Amino acid sequence: MLEYDIQAAVNRISLTDFGMAFQHRATFNGRLRTTGGRFLLKTENLEFNPKMFAQVDEATRVGIIRHELCHYHLYRQHKGYxxxxxxxxxxxxQVGGLRYAPRLTPTKPIRIWVYRCENCGQEGLRRRRFDTSRYVxxxxxxxxxxxxxxxA
Ligand SMILES: [Zn+2]
Ligand SMILES: [Zn+2]
Known part of the structure; x- marks a missing residue:
């Protein structure tokens, strides 16, 4: 489980990089998939992708938070958000936010080929397929x- 105080991080970055307080809630939402975060117009809260935050470095996290804070502050100032x-x-x-969310590395399991000796039943596991007529x-x-x- 990711240990990251998202509310504290957003509060801090809002003050240091935007010079304005973030006055709403910032939470993780496990249902976000490809986006790093989102700004909710209805509540003006921010939500962030916990899977992405777990996979990227701190500089990237800050970049994602800055991006969402751009939406937030511009919207509240009635500017183009x-x-x-x-x-x-x-x-x-100006604030050095990320333009696009980073691509997540797919957590695809490694597939291996399973062979069995027709004589003694010994199993052989290989990353690559091989020609069964060439190996004994x-x-x-x-x-x-x-x-x-x-x-695997
Ligand atoms: Zn955005
Ligand atoms: Zn055998």
């Missing part, structure tokens, strides 16, 4: 048969 607005682009550049079992000299794929 959307990605396409010049106000947004300008402020984002190290234990009995029998031939291997491809059983299938399995997660």
């Amino acid at each position: 959307k990605h396409i607005d010049q106000d947004f682009k300008h402020l984002l550049k 079992c190290g234990r009995c000299g029998g031939h291997f048969a491809l059983i299938g794929q399995r997660s």
